[in-house]
Amino acid sequence: MAKKKIYNLFPVPIFQYKIENYQEINQELLNYILELQKKNKIGNTHSNRGGWHSPNFDLVNEGPPINFINKFKDFLKHIISSDMGWEYIPNKQRIVAMWAIINKKNSFNVMHNHQNCYLSASYYVRKPEDSGDITFFDPKEAKTYRFPKIEKYTEYSTEIVTIEPEEGDLLIFPSYLYHAVGENLSDDNRVVVSFNIDIGY
């Protein structure tokens, strides 16, 4: 048989990073989120179905959100400049919004992406077993709209990939990437913090 090589062109990256000493920051974030929920029980409606979507966090004053940002800002700088190869200009990259979602039993998130930013993230504060994994959808419509019968799902034929993160995991991915969250089948709450990053010229 002839020699073979495969070029895997134009991948969509998902960066997975474990926050150091996450137990401590998770407790801080959880307290902050529950305080917000007390003040704003209705929350916002976006992709959340049954779950509570918080108002945006305070990113100006000292507090748990700023403490959290300090835990990953070096990592963020690293993926922007090394992995993505984008120019890193400190005052040009900013977190445009940060919020929390609490999915109680049977809640889930419908497919969505995040507009007007480059990177989006999801961070796991509470992630009970079977509380819903995140599924990503292939952004190439030309591929997902019409295709031959699939006999074996491979990285080339699949159009969805599900990731099972753990508490303390931070996932960062391109904002255009559509994703959804499965139903929480556990009795405990699933709590995530999400945020968007935009970069100016």
Next chain:
Amino acid sequence: MKDYKVRRLFSTPVFHFEIENYKKLNTELENYILTLKKKYEKGQKKSNYGGWHSPFFDLVNNSTVKKFVLIIQKFIQKVIIDEIGWKYNSDKVKIAPIWSIVNKKGSFNIQHNHPNAYLSAVYYVRFPENSGNIKFFDPKEQKNIRYPKIKNYTDMSAAITEITPKEGDLLIFPAYLYHAVGENLSEDDRIIISFNVDIENE
């Protein structure tokens, strides 16, 4: 930097095979192509600029073409079954059309893709140095239309990837993948064979 994982999802594959003992085959193919060229000097006008695009090959009567089909069939079957995981039913897999392009000095191919097929391929019969590489374009419009300033091109920020093939190489890729061919800057002709693979619905 502390350890982290990068998952690379939904990449677009280009399968690259080096055909064994290709020299004799290429001589035979070249003779067939040059005979066609004499007969149909005008050729067809598609993505070719300055180059000659052959009429579609005779898949029924010509023994050289039939020999070529038997060779490429194995690779297509391998890509469909082993690499991509689509169902392979030989009655439903159509390798057609097959054509050739001869790019003389100064010729090139503009960006295009191949509608109404699942896979497309290119096979290199004559490939002089600097006769024009193939470039592939990222199919994700949302990524290409707006992006931060790029300092270093990486596999995640690049919107174009260029491949430099050799004679006897066969590239197979999804038909939706836009591609183009650079200008032939050499004095010699660049000769390739291209074809589409479609799979009928069951």
